[in-house]
Amino acid sequence: MRISELARETGIPVATVKYYLREGLVPPGEATSATQAQYDERHTARLRLARALVHVGGLSIDRAREVLNALDTPDLSLHEVLRVAHSSLPPQLPGEEAAPRAASLIAELRWQVHPDSPALRQLEQALVALESVDSPASTAALVKYAQVARGLAEGEVASVPRDSRDTAATAMIIGTVLWEPILLALRRLAQEAVSAEELAGP
Amino acid sequence: MRISELARETGIPVATVKYYLREGLVPPGEATSATQAQYDERHTARLRLARALVHVGGLSIDRAREVLNALDTPDLSLHEVLRVAHSSLPPQLPGEEAAPRAASLIAELRWQVHPDSPALRQLEQALVALESVDSPASTAALVKYAQVARGLAEGEVASVPRDSRDTAATAMIIGTVLWEPILLALRRLAQEAVSAEELAGP
DNA sequence: CACAATTAGATAGTGCGACTCTCCTATATT
DNA sequence: AATATAGGAGAGTCGCACTATCTAATTGTG
Numbered sequence: 001m002r003i004s005e006l007a008r009e010t011g012i013p014v015a016t017v018k019y020y021l022r023e024g025l026v027p028p029g030e031a032t033s034a035t036q037a038q039y040d041e042r043h044t045a046r047l048r049l050a051r052a053l054v055h056v057g058g059l060s061i062d063r064a065r066e067v068l069n070a071l072d073t074p075d076l077s078l079h080e081v082l083r084v085a086h087s088s089l090p091p092q093l094p095g096e097e098a099a100p101r102a103a104s105l106i107a108e109l110r111w112q113v114h115p116d117s118p119a120l121r122q123l124e125q126a127l128v129a130l131e132s133v134d135s136p137a138s139t140a141a142l143v144k145y146a147q148v149a150r151g152l153a154e155g156e157v158a159s160v161p162r163d164s165r166d167t168a169a170t171a172m173i174i175g176t177v178l179w180e181p182i183l184l185a186l187r188r189l190a191q192e193a194v195s196a197e198e199l200a201g202p
Numbered sequence: 203m204r205i206s207e208l209a210r211e212t213g214i215p216v217a218t219v220k221y222y223l224r225e226g227l228v229p230p231g232e233a234t235s236a237t238q239a240q241y242d243e244r245h246t247a248r249l250r251l252a253r254a255l256v257h258v259g260g261l262s263i264d265r266a267r268e269v270l271n272a273l274d275t276p277d278l279s280l281h282e283v284l285r286v287a288h289s290s291l292p293p294q295l296p297g298e299e300a301a302p303r304a305a306s307l308i309a310e311l312r313w314q315v316h317p318d319s320p321a322l323r324q325l326e327q328a329l330v331a332l333e334s335v336d337s338p339a340s341t342a343a344l345v346k347y348a349q350v351a352r353g354l355a356e357g358e359v360a361s362v363p364r365d366s367r368d369t370a371a372t373a374m375i376i377g378t379v380l381w382e383p384i385l386l387a388l389r390r391l392a393q394e395a396v397s398a399e400e401l402a403g404p
Numbered sequence: 405c406a407c408a409a410t411t412a413g414a415t416a417g418t419g420c421g422a423c424t425c426t427c428c429t430a431t432a433t434t
Numbered sequence: 435a436a437t438a439t440a441g442g443a444g445a446g447t448c449g450c451a452c453t454a455t456c457t458a459a460t461t462g463t464g
Contacts, residue, residue, distance in 0.1 A: 003411070015453050018413075035411050035459045045336070052331040054451090058293060061451070079397050086390050091260060091383075102387075111395035119394070123387035126380060129254040134247070135376050137384070144357065145381075146388050148350055153392035155346065157400055174337050176393060178328060179347075181293075182339070183389065184382060185304075185325035186348050188288050190355035191378060192321070193313035195281050198359055205440065217424050220442075237430045237441050256422090263422070 003029070006039045010047050017047065024065050025050040049170075057177035063088035067177075071169050078160070081169045085176045087118050099124035105139075109146055152183070205231070208241045212249045219249065226267050227252040251372075259379035265290035269379075273371050280362070283371045287378045289320050301326035307341075311348055354385070 007014040020026050026046050029037030046068070053064045070076055070084040096116075102123040106113055113120065130137050156175045160168050209216040222228050228248050231239030248270070255266045272278055272286040298318075304325040308315055315322065332339050358377045362370050 013453080014411095016451090019452060022413085029412095031412085033412095033460070035413085036461085037412070048334045052335055056328055056331040082393060082397050086394065089386075089390070106391060109395075111391060112398040113391050113394045117391065117394060119387040119390035122383055123391070126258055126383045126387065129258040130376070130380055132250045133254055133376060133380070135373065135380075137381075141357075141361075142384070142388075145354070145385055146392065148354060149385065149388035149392040150396070152347070152350060152389060153396045155343075156393065157396045159343075171337065174332070174335060176390075178332055178335070178337075179339075180386060180389070181324055181328045182344070183347055183351065183385070185321045185328065186344075186351035187354060187382070187385065188291070188321035188378075189308060189313060189315050189319065189325070190348065190351040191284065191358065192288065192315045192319060193311075194352070194355045194359045195284050196314040215424080216440095218422090221423060223441095224443080231441095233441090235431060235440095237439090238432080239441070 001039050003037070003039065006043055006047065009044050010051070012047060012051060020047065020050055020061075023061050025061065025068055049174075053173075053177055056181055058090045058181075059088055059177070060090075060092070063092075067173060071166070071173065074165060076169075078165070078168055078172055082172055082176065083114075083117075085173050089118075089177065089180070091122065093118065093121050093125060095121075097121070097124075101127045105142055105146070108139075109143070109150075111150075203241050205239070205241065208245055208249065211246050212253070214249060214253060222249065222252055222263075225263050227263065227270055251376075255375075255379055258383055260292045260383075261290050261379070262292075262294070265294075269375060273368070273375065276367060278371075280367070280370055280374055284374055284378065285316075285319075287375050291320075291379065291382070293324065295320065295323050295327060297323075299323070299326075303329045307344055307348070310341075311345070311352075313352075 001009070003017055004014055007017045010017075012020075017026070021028060026043060029039040029043065031037045050064055050068060053059045053067060054061065057064075059067065067085055067088050070081050076084070099120045102120045103115065105123075106120070127137055156179070160171050160175065162168060203211070205219060206216055209219045212219075214222075219228070223230060228245060231241040231245065233239045252266055252270060255261045255269060256263065259266075261269065269287055269290050272283050278286070301322045304322045305317065307325075308322070329339055358381070362373050362377065364370060
């Protein structure tokens with residue numbers, strides 16, 4: 001198929017498809033002449049995944065490229081692919097500072113996480129922000145959230161298929177990146193529902 | 203205190219403080235002359251909250267202003283403040299389309315949510331994206347996530363103080379906006395920990 | 405087979421959001 | 435009096451995700 005068909009199929013403007021090709025989110029088609037190239041279903045699948053990572057997962061173009069490239073690197077283990085995904089997720093915090101509060105919580109939970117994990121710095125930043133607005137996080141609340149998070153993570157890791165590395169890696173990326181907005185949306189909806197039940201009247 | 207002190211106190215550049223003043227995130231100080239104004243602790247608190255909403259919560263300047271203005275509007279109920287917060291959170295999806303999949307899930311759960319809730323559209327978008335990458339969400343998984351989300355939301359609503367409306371509204375905003383990144387960070391850390399335990403070796 | 409319509413690819417331009425800079429005048433400080 | 439900010443407003447910058455334009459080659463069509 002040609003580029004216009006690829007665009008129509010996925011609902012993405014041709015100019016944007018070209019942009020994604022240029023940026024390396026999607027591999028080039030097979031050139032049949034100087035001004036013609038062929039694309040197939042793998043291109044449509046890749047394009048849809050790229051779009052989802054960017055528009056639903058909120059990844060930047062650069063980070064989406066890293067994630068997609070990791071999928072194409074067969075010698076990366078699932079654990080390494082997961083690390084790439086985590087370091088690509090927003091927000092992208094600059095710097096490399098220590099995260100004492102976050103680290104001590106993780107130590108208390110006895111979780112095995114790398115001390116450079118971006119999520120640690122994100123957690124730290126949020127904890128500091130809560131202190132700055134004079135509403136520090138209680139350890140009890142943090143532990144509760146952590147246990148909930150762990151319950152979800154166990155289910156997610158368990159549901160990753162084990163047939164081929166590619167399938168597993170793709171499933172892991174999708175689970176990590178695209179389920180995140182689902183969790184957020186459901187939390188917001190639950191808050192609204194609970195609030196409607198308990199605070200609506202007076 | 204003068205603007206430079208306000209800036210030093212909060213660690214925010216003077217130019218940015220001026221910008222936030224201009225944008226109405228922080229109320230003007232009391233002018234004592236044509237080129238002098240006084241600020242107090244309420245300004246520092248407001249500035250810190252604005253910074254946290256923008257940098258940790260990821261709100262745009264416009265949305266942060268809306269949230270802060272809602273806090274200053276005493277005739278808004280807690281439920282209404284919550285709605286403002288929810289409609290200010292990223293991502294900001296354009297359009298106003300129906301969300302059939304999301305709505306039917308909510309109906310099944312018997313949650314009372316407004317059909318125009320932005321979270322519904324976010325959920326719908328994520329569900330559609332999952333289908334597009336050929337990895338549709340199972341109802342079982344969604345229900346599990348929803349129950350988890352509800353558990354969190356109940357705790358959050360229960361922990362909102364009931365003394366004054368202002369305190370309650372501020373706590374609600376903080377809980378909704380600033381705990382969101384904590385949940386995400388903990389989910390990622392839990393994934394990493396579980397993955398380290400189960401997938402690390404071979 | 406002429407010819408309008410596409411296509412691939414490269415380069416430049418757009419629009420937006422969050423700052424950040426520059427000025428200018430009017431105090432405060434020494 | 436001299437020097438150093440302060441306040442305020444408008445302009446400028448920067449990064450990012452597109453989007454438009456241009457060119458040369460090709461393709462399908464009447």
